[in-house]
Amino acid sequence: MPFREDIQKIEEYDKAMDHCTSIFHIEATTFSLYFCMIASKGVKFASAVMESAALRFDNKQDEVSSCTTKQTLTMYVSIFVGLVKDAYDKKFNDESIFALLGAFRGVAAVGHILLQDTLANFNYTEYSSSNCGVVLDSERVWCEFEQKMNNLEAKFRAVSKSTKAYEILRPTMTDAMKFTMLYISAMVAYHEKTLGYVPGTKGRRRSIKASGDGEPGAFGTSSGSM
Numbered sequence: 001m002p003f004r005e006d007i008q009k010i011e012e013y014d015k016a017m018d019h020c021t022s023i024f025h026i027e028a029t030t031f032s033l034y035f036c037m038i039a040s041k042g043v044k045f046a047s048a049v050m051e052s053a054a055l056r057f058d059n060k061q062d063e064v065s066s067c068t069t070k071q072t073l074t075m076y077v078s079i080f081v082g083l084v085k086d087a088y089d090k091k092f093n094d095e096s097i098f099a100l101l102g103a104f105r106g107v108a109a110v111g112h113i114l115l116q117d118t119l120a121n122f123n124y125t126e127y128s129s130s131n132c133g134v135v136l137d138s139e140r141v142w143c144e145f146e147q148k149m150n151n152l153e154a155k156f157r158a159v160s161k162s163t164k165a166y167e168i169l170r171p172t173m174t175d176a177m178k179f180t181m182l183y184i185s186a187m188v189a190y191h192e193k194t195l196g197y198v199p200g201t202k203g204r205r206r207s208i209k210a211s212g213d214g215e216p217g218a219f220g221t222s223s224g225s226m
Helices: 004-018 026-053 066-088 094-122 128-159 164-196
Strands: 205-210 216-222
Touching: 004 026, 004 066, 026 066, 026 094, 026 164, 066 094, 094 128, 094 164, 128 164
Parallel strands: none
Antiparallel strands: 205 216
């Protein structure tokens, strides 16, 4: 799995914070542990995009390179890990939330660029007429994601300097994670569906499943198309 070491770093911070048992810090510790889960999901989303980037048309040298994709995703992954460290060091604040939202949006944007690049290359193949629905659907899903994230950021920014910010802090993080999860899951499916039209390029689709506790959870594999 790409970025495995970064996930392990977050897990190390998680374990360190979990050892704080003082009743005077239990609320802050609970929040920090929840944030570790949120950040870990962000890194896993980046990993899913990275794995999707490995699936490409044969002999297409002008596609976005895996190296470029990894370099860009690494920047956003470092933000997730850095924010977890801030939570551990008790330096987490309202600006940290905006950084978190930006990292989620960044990972999704890399996925969007990857998909757009694949669709652009697909238009030059003999199978391009099969993909009109994917093009329209993918743009709709991206626009919906951007609108939801814009609304989420605007809502938090409006109260970020007041006591109400704490009330919507956790829901804001959770919604950002869910919106990104849904977009990345759709992007990976569209990407693989597009490649599936061309013989010899179809790969395995990885989807994002919900865990048993109702929170967006681990990645899994699935077959079939959308």
